[in-house]
Amino acid sequence: MRTTVGIIGGGPAGLLLARMLHRAGIDCVVLESRTREYVEHRQRAGMLEQGTVDALRACGAAGRLETEGLVHQGIELRFAGERHHIDFPVLTGGRTVTIYAQTEIVKDLVALQLAEGPPLLFEAEALAVEKPESDAPVVRFRHGGREQTLTCEWIAGCDGFHGISREAFPAATSRTYEHDYPYSWLGILADVPPSCEELIYARGERGFALHSMRSPVVSRLYLQVPNGTDPDDWSDERIWDELAARFAIDADWTLERGPITAKSVTPMRSYVHEPMRHGRLLLAGDAAHIVPPTGAKGLNLAVSDVSLLARALTAVHRTGSTQLIDRYSKLCLSRVWQATRFSYDMTRMLHAQPNGDAFESRMQLARLRRITASHHAAAELAANYTGLPLPV
Ligand code: RFL
Numbered sequence: 226m227r228t229t230v231g232i233i234g235g236g237p238a239g240l241l242l243a244r245m246l247h248r249a250g251i252d253c254v255v256l257e258s259r260t261r262e263y264v265e266h267r268q269r270a271g272m273l274e275q276g277t278v279d280a281l282r283a284c285g286a287a288g289r290l291e292t293e294g295l296v297h298q299g300i301e302l303r304f305a306g307e308r309h310h311i312d313f314p315v316l317t318g319g320r321t322v323t324i325y326a327q328t329e330i331v332k333d334l335v336a337l338q339l340a341e342g343p344p345l346l347f348e349a350e351a352l353a354v355e356k357p358e359s360d361a362p363v364v365r366f367r368h369g370g371r372e373q374t375l376t377c378e379w380i381a382g383c384d385g386f387h388g389i390s391r392e393a394f395p396a397a398t399s400r401t402y403e404h405d406y407p408y409s410w411l412g413i414l415a416d417v418p419p420s421c422e423e424l425i426y427a428r429g430e431r432g433f434a435l436h437s438m439r440s441p442v443v444s445r446l447y448l449q450v451p452n453g454t455d456p457d458d459w460s461d462e463r464i465w466d467e468l469a470a471r472f473a474i475d476a477d478w479t480l481e482r483g484p485i486t487a488k489s490v491t492p493m494r495s496y497v498h499e500p501m502r503h504g505r506l507l508l509a510g511d512a513a514h515i516v517p518p519t520g521a522k523g524l525n526l527a528v529s530d531v532s533l534l535a536r537a538l539t540a541v542h543r544t545g546s547t548q549l550i551d552r553y554s555k556l557c558l559s560r561v562w563q564a565t566r567f568s569y570d571m572t573r574m575l576h577a578q579p580n581g582d583a584f585e586s587r588m589q590l591a592r593l594r595r596i597t598a599s600h601h602a603a604a605e606l607a608a609n610y611t612g613l614p615l616p617v
Pocket residue numbers: 233234235236237238239256257258259264268269270271272273327349350351352383384385386387388389410412491509510511512518520521522523524525526527
């Protein structure tokens with residue numbers, strides 16, 4: 226098989242890149258190791274920056290998002306028994322965020338791709354990227370029980386944190402930066418209307434909790450738990466009791482409970498691989514970097530990476546100019562490091578230290594007090610949360 230751009234991974238990064246390239250008249254093939262059913266039901270992100278919504282809209286993939294997405298004007302910070310509203314439009318000159326599940330974005334992009342787009346192969350596992358330094362790099366993959374090759378002009382490694390694309394970077398030129406946090410998130414989906422109109426980020430001595438949502442009738446909630454926690458150790462009743470305790474405030478407010486339909490534990494980690502390009506192989510999304518979910522940046526970074534990548538590949542295709550491709554890694558990484566910093570700060574500000582460090586606890590409260598007392602400090606949070614502009 227031959228194509229212009231071989232895309233490894235059919236998550237949000239790979240699928241959106243394929244859509245953007247298709248709209249630009251560039252052919253590509255997407256190889257996804259899992260089944261369609263699996264990728265469409267993997268529970269993950271839900272908060273979209275305005276730039277992410279704009280990118281989906283610009284490539285004709287926002288039809289359902291326009292009607293089903295929930296536009297949010299801010300978030301609520303809870304601490305010390307108090308609630309504080311952070312008003313995004315006021316603080317950012319009109320920006321908002323949208324709640325629309327990653328599963329739904331993936332379903333929308335898969336449907337478009339199968340109907341109109343270039344080939345998308347499920348259960349096609351990339352085994353290796355070969356000759357990335359040459360003009361004709363190759364993806365070796367297994368599909369339908371046999372090994373095949375896909376010869377490309379460019380290869381996009383969109384295969385997530387556990388993918389194989391990064392392995393094709395020579396050790397001598399790769400640098401990785403990592404930070405593991407001493408806690409995880411227990412996430413649940415529940416068939417109950419959200420008990421709030423906007424997301425609640427709650428900090429307390431019992432640990433962090435987040436109230437998010439998927440629709441007017443489905444809630445998504447998270448609890449800070451120790452690393453290594455087995456979700457089966459948490460009965461539904463224990464989860465609701467702990468959530469209610471962590472969200473408790475002095476005012477009258479009740480957390481509505483309902484049947485829990487999914488439960489999982491996610492460790493918290495920051496990771497960045499530099500550079501994001503080697504020869505004709507370009508990384509995008511979780512394949513190159515991951516952030517803890519407290520800043521809600523992972524999916525949004527995947528979208529900004531592929532927006533830059535599609536722009537760069539389109540320039541090569543139309544004019545032969547490699548100027549943007551040559552700057553791809555540097556441009557992405559500047560935004561990646563800003564999102565890494567923001568996610569780190571949010572995580573450190575909101576999670577209880579497992580060792581109960583009283584000084585850290587006071588520092589967290591001082592940071593939160595500053596944000597709720599100062600327009601400048603709140604505007605800084607709002608600018609980062611709603612998304613920094615794409616670098617030019
Ligand atoms: P993905 O989604 O991991 O997709 C990679 C795809 O590549 C496939 N693959 C292969 N295919 C072929 N051959 C191989 N050898 C392959 N190896 C892997 C995989 O099957 C998969 O389909 O990466 P992508 O596309 O870069 O997208 C990144 C996002 O999924 C991720 O950053 C977000 O989900 C992170 N995240 C959040 N991001 C946000 O922006 N806002 C949020 O609110 C948010 N909440 C979250 C999150 C992640 C979470 N977890 C579970 C880590 C909440 C949670 C709990």
